[in-house]
Amino acid sequence: xxxxxxxxxxxxxxxxxxxxxxxxxxxxxxxxxxxxxxxxxxxxxxxxxxxxxxxxxxxxxxxxxxxxxxxxxxxxxxxxxxxxxxxxxxxxxxxxxxxxxxxxxxxxxxxxxxxxxxxxxxxxxxxxxxxxxxxxxxxxxxxxxxxxxxxxxxxxxxxxxxxxxxxxxxxxxxxxxxxxxxxxxxxxxxxxxxxxxxxxxxxxxxxxxxxxxxxxxxxxxxxxxxxxxxxxxxxxxxxxxxxxxxxxxxxxxxxxxxxxxxxxxxxxxxxxxxxxxxxxxxxxxxxxxxxxxxxxxxxxxxxxxxxxxxxxxxxxxxxxxxxxxxxxxxxxxxxxxxxxxxxxxxxxxxxxxxxxxxxxxxxxxxxxxxxxxxxxxxxxxxxxxxxxxxxxxxxxxxxxxxxxxxxxxxxx
Numbered sequence: 001x002x003x004x005x006x007x008x009x010x011x012x013x014x015x016x017x018x019x020x021x022x023x024x025x026x027x028x029x030x031x032x033x034x035x036x037x038x039x040x041x042x043x044x045x046x047x048x049x050x051x052x053x054x055x056x057x058x059x060x061x062x063x064x065x066x067x068x069x070x071x072x073x074x075x076x077x078x079x080x081x082x083x084x085x086x087x088x089x090x091x092x093x094x095x096x097x098x099x100x101x102x103x104x105x106x107x108x109x110x111x112x113x114x115x116x117x118x119x120x121x122x123x124x125x126x127x128x129x130x131x132x133x134x135x136x137x138x139x140x141x142x143x144x145x146x147x148x149x150x151x152x153x154x155x156x157x158x159x160x161x162x163x164x165x166x167x168x169x170x171x172x173x174x175x176x177x178x179x180x181x182x183x184x185x186x187x188x189x190x191x192x193x194x195x196x197x198x199x200x201x202x203x204x205x206x207x208x209x210x211x212x213x214x215x216x217x218x219x220x221x222x223x224x225x226x227x228x229x230x231x232x233x234x235x236x237x238x239x240x241x242x243x244x245x246x247x248x249x250x251x252x253x254x255x256x257x258x259x260x261x262x263x264x265x266x267x268x269x270x271x272x273x274x275x276x277x278x279x280x281x282x283x284x285x286x287x288x289x290x291x292x293x294x295x296x297x298x299x300x301x302x303x304x305x306x307x308x309x310x311x312x313x314x315x316x317x318x319x320x321x322x323x324x325x326x327x328x329x330x331x332x333x334x335x336x337x338x339x340x341x342x343x344x345x346x347x348x349x350x351x352x353x354x355x356x357x358x359x360x361x362x363x364x365x366x367x368x369x370x371x372x373x374x375x376x377x378x379x380x381x382x383x384x385x386x387x388x389x390x391x392x393x394x395x396x397x398x399x400x401x402x403x404x405x406x407x408x409x410x411x412x
Contacts, residue, residue, distance in 0.1 A: 003353075004309050004346060007333035011082070014336055015189055016182035019082050021167035023332055026277035027159040032285070033277030036307030039285035043316050044377040048362030056364040058354050062301065062324055063148065063247050063268065065120075068098040069351050070366050071314055073343075074276075074305045074328035075124035075150065075251075077106025078171075080204055081217060083335035084193045085109065090335050091118035093343035097351070102150050102326065108204035108217055112144045122148040124251065126155060127236060128210055129228050134236065136211035138243050147246040150271065151237070154252025156230040159279040171206075172219040193336075234265055241266035249303070254284060259293045259302070269301030269323070276306060276328055287317060291371070294321030311353025315361065319369040 001007060012020050026033030060070040073094050079086030087109045094101035095118040102122040103114050114121055123146045128134050141149060164170065168178050183190045197204060206214030241248060250262045251271035262270050272290050274283040286306045294302050304317050305326035317325045327350070334346035363369055 001334075001337070001342075001345060001349070003349060004327075004330035004334075007330055007337055007342070007346060011333035011336045014186065015082055016179075016186045018167050018169045018173070018179060018182050019189070021163055022078065022169045023076070023082055023329060025161065025163035025167075026281065027161050027163075027279065028281035030277065031281050032274050032279075032283045035285040036274070036277055036287075037309070039287040040307060040310075040313045040316055042377050043287075043320075044375040045312065045316070045357075045361060046373050046375055047360055048373075051362035051364075053359045053362060053364050056355065056358050058351070058358060058366060060324060060366055062100075067100060067324075069347070069354060070318055071308070071325045071327055071350060071354075072100035073102065073331045074326035075102040075104035075152075076328050076332045077104045078108060078217070079104070079332055079335065080108040080197065082193070082332055084196050084339065085201075086332065086335045087114050088117050089340040090331055090343050091121045093331075093335075093340045093347060094118065095120060096340075097344055097347045099347060100148075103208070105152070105208050106206065107208050108206065110207045111141065111146070115144045115146060119145060120147075122146070122150055122249075123208075124150040124152055126152055126209060127229055127232050127240075129231070131236075131239060133210055134239060135243060138240065140211045142244070142246075148249065149240075149244055149246060150249045150251050151240065151267075152251045152275075153237075154254075154273070154275050154279055156232065159275070159281070161278065172215050172217050175218065175220055189336075234261060237262075237265045237267070249301075251305075252279075253293070254286065254289050256289070256292050256296045259297055263297060263300055269303060270297075271303040271305060271326065272322075273305045287320065290317065290322060291320050311350060311355075311357045314350070314354050315357050315369055316374065318366055319371055319373050321371075 058069050060067055073090050079090065083089055087103055087107045091101045091103065091114050100120065100122055101118065102124045103111055104124050105126045111123055123141050125137060125141065128137055168176065173179060183194065204217045206217065247268045248266065249269045249271060250267045252273050252275060253259050253262060253270045254272060254274060259270050272286040272293055274286055286304045290304055301323045302321060303324045303326065304322045305328060308314060308317065308325055308327045309330065314325055331343050331346055334342040338345065361373055
């Protein structure tokens, strides 16, 4: 495994089509999923040379804590279905490498278990549909010891995930001959993940959507509680802000006006995100709107996720103003392949790429990454994003500001 993409290739062979399709897919025609990657290719890098970079560091301080790298693990639902104890594997890997990990509200392991294994883990919540259930969930999360709450706000209704239907995926999964065949033809996953989980921990349930336990992940007739969220609004954010004493982050922001509203309603930061291309197809890549949001908010934590696969993607996002970035699918694939050790290896690969890319760019710290190091690129040519004012030999600035194991290892 030499790069993050290698884990996806291996995971496609390991995982049943049903499970891999759920992790890898977007919605409808996958326009947003593709754009998340395409946006990075449209920015070329303009390095400086003969700069002493022998003392470089990629550490970043966020909400009072210093992390060893400017990236973390994004929340991904049902990770324990693609990797044995997947959420704990990723959380422990994040703890061991000193980067943050966000536990998904759609996870299959109780958040209390994950926080015991990795106390610094952040928690991502989908808002329940009424005030009482919101308060109950917040009380549970706070009692577990969570300090950083990430509120996902881009899911008033669920996206049209046609790929799930085509691949036979549903929540909960319904037993069928197709599903059984999928498992039998992928024996390593069947024995090492699914049956191993059943024997040691019983049938997985949706554990963290509400204060109470949810539906089992495999059932012929039980329906998962998709409580309506289309009525939720900024008043509910105010309710959460009054009750929640830790850091509060809003995830799923693409509009400058919403980013301003998040700050006005007391959020401590935002994550610019289109939900990994899994909600509104055609929604812009977060990288495209990032500079405008950073410009509008100034010295305010603006994080980003979506499409990051290389160290150069990380430095491009930071150069466009991101304070921090999160990476999702590759770490889920790494957990499926090698458990905690696989995720730690993936983190090291990305960390080494960031370190090497910073040296080659001529910068010693994340705070030195700015839009002056970027050119706007198009297929077959690289040209300035905006016309230079005077000297046409100088790169144009792009709008934005600078910013910078054994218990969880998958059996072979």
